[in-house]
Amino acid sequence: MSIDEKINIGELKQSLLEGNIKALSKSITLVESSSYKHFEMAQVLINSIMPQTGKSVRIGITGIPGAGKSTFIESFGLLLLEKGHKVAVLAVDPSSSISRGSILGDKTRMEKLSRHKNCFIRPSPSGGSLGGVANKTRESILICEAAGYDRILVESMGVGQSEVELRTMVDFLLLLLIPGSGDELQGLKKGIVEIADLIAINKSEGENKDRAKLTAIEYSSALKYLNQFTEGWKVKVKMCSAITGEGLMEILQSLEEFEKFTKSEKIFERNRNEQLSLWMDKIFMENLKRKYLSSPDIKNYRSELKAKVITNELSPSAAAELLMKRIVGD
Numbered sequence: 001m002s003i004d005e006k007i008n009i010g011e012l013k014q015s016l017l018e019g020n021i022k023a024l025s026k027s028i029t030l031v032e033s034s035s036y037k038h039f040e041m042a043q044v045l046i047n048s049i050m051p052q053t054g055k056s057v058r059i060g061i062t063g064i065p066g067a068g069k070s071t072f073i074e075s076f077g078l079l080l081l082e083k084g085h086k087v088a089v090l091a092v093d094p095s096s097s098i099s100r101g102s103i104l105g106d107k108t109r110m111e112k113l114s115r116h117k118n119c120f121i122r123p124s125p126s127g128g129s130l131g132g133v134a135n136k137t138r139e140s141i142l143i144c145e146a147a148g149y150d151r152i153l154v155e156s157m158g159v160g161q162s163e164v165e166l167r168t169m170v171d172f173l174l175l176l177l178i179p180g181s182g183d184e185l186q187g188l189k190k191g192i193v194e195i196a197d198l199i200a201i202n203k204s205e206g207e208n209k210d211r212a213k214l215t216a217i218e219y220s221s222a223l224k225y226l227n228q229f230t231e232g233w234k235v236k237v238k239m240c241s242a243i244t245g246e247g248l249m250e251i252l253q254s255l256e257e258f259e260k261f262t263k264s265e266k267i268f269e270r271n272r273n274e275q276l277s278l279w280m281d282k283i284f285m286e287n288l289k290r291k292y293l294s295s296p297d298i299k300n301y302r303s304e305l306k307a308k309v310i311t312n313e314l315s316p317s318a319a320a321e322l323l324m325k326r327i328v329g330d
Contacts, residue, residue, distance in 0.1 A: 067203075168275055292327050
């Protein structure tokens with residue numbers, strides 16, 4: 001969707017608050033634009049809708065390749081819709097692009113979900129725009145909340161750095177695994193398990209059921225020796241099948257228990273506040289880096305220092321200190 005340079009932000013905001021899908025799509029496109037003028041307009045829009053945001057539960061969904069994330073999101077999303085929620089599905093992946101990100105294919109496979117009037121599915125591009133994809137996903141969450149969506153599903157494309165970013169923008173993180181403890185699970189890093197609020201063994205139907213039980217037992221045992229991300233919350237391991245729907249209600253109940261617990265203990269609000277603070281600091285550092293490293297003088301001096309580091313004339317730390325002094329002075 002193209003953006004009109006003469007777009008009226010006040011009118012766009014009003015349509016967005018009324019839940020207009022075209023306004024919602026246009027607002028996210030504005031946020032994702034690489035144009036500096038659009039960036040400034042997007043900030044005006046985001047600032048104006050802030051009082052209407054924050055009323056959703058933000059659910060991160062990640063998992064190993066082949067875990068069935070798209071099928072799970074459709075089945076779980078439909079369950080949320082049955083419970084009267086408005087559901088938005090977003091994607092975050094610093095390494096993907098809009099032409100290669102799997103969420104585009106997922107949108108066509110999530111046929112029932114994408115046709116529902118109370119569901120909105122949106123892919124996210126990768127780089128090439130101000131602030132980076134993670135920042136834009138955060139802003140897309142706010143836009144969806146302003147449009148009235150109260151359950152935001154944020155999908156991560158893989159297991160890695162994107163999960164660390166994802167954890168800083170959601171309230172609840174679901175880690176999706178599959179039955180078995182073979183090579184496909186050996187590469188799963190302990191840190192990913194430690195930031196999850198719930199582990200679900202998907203594809204636990206038919207012949208997979210016994211293996212799923214063993215996998216659930218293994219992870220339940222492992223959790224006893226790992227740190228938990230959310231203070232006071234005991235991470236559980238659930239079995240489910242996105243194809244048959246078995247176990248999805250138990251996952252929803254765990255999500256509802258998590259929301260009730262974290263809100264009653266003031267953890268929910270505290271985590272949100274910490275995320276906003278981290279977001280501000282991250283954007284500030286990115287802007288600071290971009291401003292100073294784009295200076296011709298600094299770029300040239302940086303190249304000179306790098307050459308000296310490579311030839312062992314300077315240590316990396318000494319070179320960094322010299323670069324800092326050139327930027328901020330003695």
